[in-house]
Amino acid sequence: MNGTTGNVVGRPATAPAETSLRVGERQTDGRALIRSSGNLAGRRVKLLHAVLLAVATAAAAAWLAGTRIESPADVAARTAPPPRSPILVPIEERVLSADVVTRGTVRFGLPQPVSLAPSPLKAAPGLVTTLPARNTQLNEGDIVVTASGRPVFVLQGQVPAYRDMVPGVSGADVSQLKQALTRMGFDPGSTDGPYDEQTSAAVTRWYKANAWEPFGPTREQLVAVRALERELSDAVKTKAAAAAAVATAGVTVEAARATAAHAVRAAVVENAARFSGQRRSSDPLQSGAALTIESERAKAQLAATSAEADLAAQIAEQALVALDPRQTETARNAASAKLEVARAARQKARLDGELAVHAAEREVSLSVDRAEVGRAAERSARLEGDKAVRSALDAQKLAALDLTMAIERADQAAADLAAAKRKLGVQVPIDEVVFIRTLPVRVEEVTAVIGGAATGSLLTVTDNQLAVDASLPLDAAPLVKAGMPVAIDEQALGIKATGIVETVATTPGTRGVDGFHIYLGIRVDSTPVRLEGFSVRLTIPIESTKGAVTAVPVSALSLATDGTSRLQVEKNGTLDYITVQPGLTANGYVEVSPLAGKLAPGQLVVVGYNNLAGSDAR
């Protein structure tokens, strides 16, 4: 189409020139010829205009048709697949390195808070009067802040300051203080012992070298010492009184024992005296009581027997009288009466005897009771004596206990006083020193404000070692090991540095990364560039060919039907397959070793086919 149009354009371009040339030639032949030629030329121009008009009309029609009509051939050509042409790239010799690429934020290492605890030596925490600026470098002996006109020194030490360091105390904090004093040139003597006078002297020199007054005894400490002195005096007096009480208690015990023995002896004597007269009769063992009773019984028996005999005599006399008719009635009556009297006498004698026996028996019984009362009185006297002795002994024990306590109190008071007196030297309050593990450090963030209470966390410091906090996807984490070198860069900022892998967490989701990533810590090698706070790219080579190898783009590798890997290589204008052994794959390239044949750098391999054409190529 274009060629045809070009021919059409070419013809009229040359025709007028030729015509003009001929007209020019004829002009030299004469005026008539010129006129004739002019007419001829005019007609030719008209003809040309007509032709041009026709061509223009045809072109317009063609254009209109071209926009509306599409021939089947055009449709077929448009829809037909374009011809395939191989895309060839050269084989390369290059070092392949498989990298893990991730991202991280640079920070200074070991961030740690600087905190102050209120010192018991001071009535209340001070107010912050000066604060360091961010990025201030702090070395040993520097003053990090001041609070209410007192300094807070930075010293190196693993153990944080947790108490006031005063004369007499010892421990890791005191050792750290002494070591720091030694490093700063203020000899405190041995670094192992307690805070002693030499330490106080070193602290004094240290403070004065920094134009500060050392922290001496406080008014409260002096008052406390005086109170302890009074307390010791009271305790000593109490101890003496207790000792006297113990001695008195001993005498009391002896007196109680003597009194008890005397009372017992008196009771025994009284008892013996009371019953000495009756002892024999009343003593059942000596049958005194039985004899008395038997005596009374014998007397009663005797009286009864006499009465019986008398009765029998009367009965006989009455029988004689009765049998003797000569006897008068009166005599008979008298005999009967006598008989009756004899009977009554016999009865009386029996009753008297029984009464006498009963009386004897009661007397014996009363004697026994009286003996029991006497013995009870004796026992009572003995018990009273024992009780009095025991009471005296208890009192003695209490007095001894009081004495022991008084002694202890006095000793404690003496020890307290001694300790309080020892603490009266120069001391280091807990809120005037901060121990930091490694120095120097830089101030990362200041959280305290001027005028605020100088207690709690005041600021955060870090060491000067740059580190990167990053994360790895779970699948990449096992490939990265501690100690691996890391290339650090940020193209947009022109940053380049190096570092090594310091930490690869063992579990996901630690140290601020989400549960789908593993924390990765990088230590940055020293660099003049200020990287802190920047987000940087971290490239960790995890595998390398350790030298240049034959490599092709991964897309050049294809799989044969037998499972082997192969390349399609151009050779003298033809494409041949070469079976290869693929090696390390990195950055879109794969290391290849031909199993048969040869591969040379620069040789072309097929990486694909360009089957897109025209605007559809995109």
Added chain:
Amino acid sequence: MRTILSLAVVAMLLVTTSAGAQTTPGFGAEEFGLTQRQLVQSIEQVEELIAKCMREQGFQYIAADYNTVHAGMKADKAMPGLNEEEFIDKYGFGVATMYTGQPPQLTTGYSPARVGFGERNVQIFKGLSPADQVAYNRALLGENLDATFAIAVEIENFSRCGGCTRKAVEQVFKPDQLKPGYYNPQNAFINNDPRMKAALRRFAAEMKKVGFDYSHPDDVEPDIRARLAALTSGGTILVERMSPDQRNELTKLQDYERRVAAKAFKFQDEVLGPVEEQIQQQLFSRKVQ
């Protein structure tokens, strides 16, 4: 002389004929004159390339699929319960009026950019440290944080794209499609039509009457974006950290955006709409989609 003129006329006619014969009305109806299939392929290619580029930068980026990007495109100037006109009345183009200074991934309200990233990428972004977030967006978007791929496709303007998005777009789209004044073939046809040119002159005159100096409705939103970028250093200043002067300027720009967007929408609808419809009918009546 007449001969030369005649030859010139012939040449012009033939060139015109040749050009007409070469032109085929084969462009698609989607953005950038692509067919639906081409658009899907292009979007997915770009997203894959973005993911690759971001990986090279050390960032994790999940290539968003077409549906996600398309959702982001549809979310532009759209809000539940509001049609486009209501949205424009209320929020203008949603450029300065919706500005927070937050990265699009962290914006909680209206954010077509966030929708276009896809939720997984938003979550990845949220898991980064503040410094990494800045670097992530610089790697992904370059200087203009609002110029995300989805939005750029929607407004057919890749000129403000940067970072990996720009690199990926450059590999998939043609160079002229990346130019600031690019119009897709259909719109270029329409814009070049004398009737549309006349309509655009009328549009410019109407806009001028109400105090705005724009010759084309497509110039308005880029102008607002450029003004906002100048005010906010490329969208990096948080509103809450703006100085009082900056806040005043932002408020003024928001008012301006609402007013100019409403007028532009009105005149586009009244002046350009009928003409565009007429031209489209004539040009594409044959097209049966």
